[in-house]
Amino acid sequence: MAGGFLLEIRRGTQSALLVIREADLPSRPVDVSVAADRLEARSGGSCEASALPAGVRLAPSSCRGLRRLPGEGLHLRLRLRRPPPPRADLGFALSENLKPQKNYVFYCQSCGDIIVKDRKFLRVLPLPSENWSALVEEWCCHPNPFARSALHPQHDDCFLGDTFFLLNSRNESHVSESSMCCSESGHHASQSGSNLKSEENTRVICKCCKTMLGETVSSDTIKYYVTEVIIQPSEESFSPTPRSQFVQGMVAQCLVELSSAKSTFRFTVKGDNGKIYILIWLLNSDTLLVESLGSSSSHSVFTLFGDIFMPSSGPVGTWNAVKVLYQPCIKSKNKDLADAWENDIGVHPLKFPSETCLELLLILGLSTTSLPPSLRRMNSFQAPENWKHERPCLSIGLRARKC
Numbered sequence: 001m002a003g004g005f006l007l008e009i010r011r012g013t014q015s016a017l018l019v020i021r022e023a024d025l026p027s028r029p030v031d032v033s034v035a036a037d038r039l040e041a042r043s044g045g046s047c048e049a050s051a052l053p054a055g056v057r058l059a060p061s062s063c064r065g066l067r068r069l070p071g072e073g074l075h076l077r078l079r080l081r082r083p084p085p086p087r088a089d090l091g092f093a094l095s096e097n098l099k100p101q102k103n104y105v106f107y108c109q110s111c112g113d114i115i116v117k118d119r120k121f122l123r124v125l126p127l128p129s130e131n132w133s134a135l136v137e138e139w140c141c142h143p144n145p146f147a148r149s150a151l152h153p154q155h156d157d158c159f160l161g162d163t164f165f166l167l168n169s170r171n172e173s174h175v176s177e178s179s180m181c182c183s184e185s186g187h188h189a190s191q192s193g194s195n196l197k198s199e200e201n202t203r204v205i206c207k208c209c210k211t212m213l214g215e216t217v218s219s220d221t222i223k224y225y226v227t228e229v230i231i232q233p234s235e236e237s238f239s240p241t242p243r244s245q246f247v248q249g250m251v252a253q254c255l256v257e258l259s260s261a262k263s264t265f266r267f268t269v270k271g272d273n274g275k276i277y278i279l280i281w282l283l284n285s286d287t288l289l290v291e292s293l294g295s296s297s298s299h300s301v302f303t304l305f306g307d308i309f310m311p312s313s314g315p316v317g318t319w320n321a322v323k324v325l326y327q328p329c330i331k332s333k334n335k336d337l338a339d340a341w342e343n344d345i346g347v348h349p350l351k352f353p354s355e356t357c358l359e360l361l362l363i364l365g366l367s368t369t370s371l372p373p374s375l376r377r378m379n380s381f382q383a384p385e386n387w388k389h390e391r392p393c394l395s396i397g398l399r400a401r402k403c
């Protein structure tokens, strides 16, 4: 396809939106045909075809809603002939991948430097949710009986939080900066519950590339963010994952796990400085995205942090993706909305290093830009108060893992 195509498949409904992009060259009349397993475009004497990935079969006779949008191309909706392959694990679930009694090495995701060498855990345990101690205080008529019990891991413990894990830090080769947390950390410390007092935190940075990896939460406990560290069994050699792919995979994983565990679909993405960077509303997590950028070059090659994210031509990429609406909150944008969400107990906070929040915002923005313009924003969506007026950006952005 000269202009490429985009096929957004919903596993749940077994339906698909197909956009056949217009080539940017002045075009002659083009005959487009959709078969169960391929798309063809004929123009003059030439014929271009793109095969759909194995497992994806369209039912051409179910075509409806055909329309042509100038500058974008053809839009049509189709049903699938058979169910698409089920979603594999998004690939980064710590609770699935981290088992007791096995040896692991922890690497800095950004540079591959070893942070924790050969650690064997006896216990890998999920932590209670961030505001569990506030809940206990509300429910108990007497003082919180757990107030003094520390959630500090021993040397052979790994405690898993929503966006981080806690390790005992004796003898590890991280670098801890003197306190860089700004004064704003005071007000969110009260929400973080447990014994993780933010005002006592110091940033833990990789001694090799200086990326922030986590925070010290006590003299012998370090909190590492899941977006900054790769954990691999000791017997495997280090296999680097491109940064943007890793960040979106991890964040997608967090969104999917939390939404299914807590039935919450709205999230604030907060930096380690306590500031809200992004508001995210998870629309669905059953999207399978099939995309080809075609042979024309008007669509920018998706390059981020040095990764080649999408093929510039030729092969068709297939991605598990989650679909989100989002609003950036940097530079005082959407301040009222961010304040409202901050005080809404139906909204779940996700905390990452501030630099990672900015990376995530960039990833979302580029993903939005890669969509045809008519799909980049959603107005008709039944949105929470205020949200409607803000024209949220739509991103089929968090492409979790290449299929």
Ligand SMILES: [Zn+2]
Binding pocket: 108, 109, 110, 111, 112, 113, 206, 207, 208, 209, 210, 211
């Ligand atoms: Zn590093």
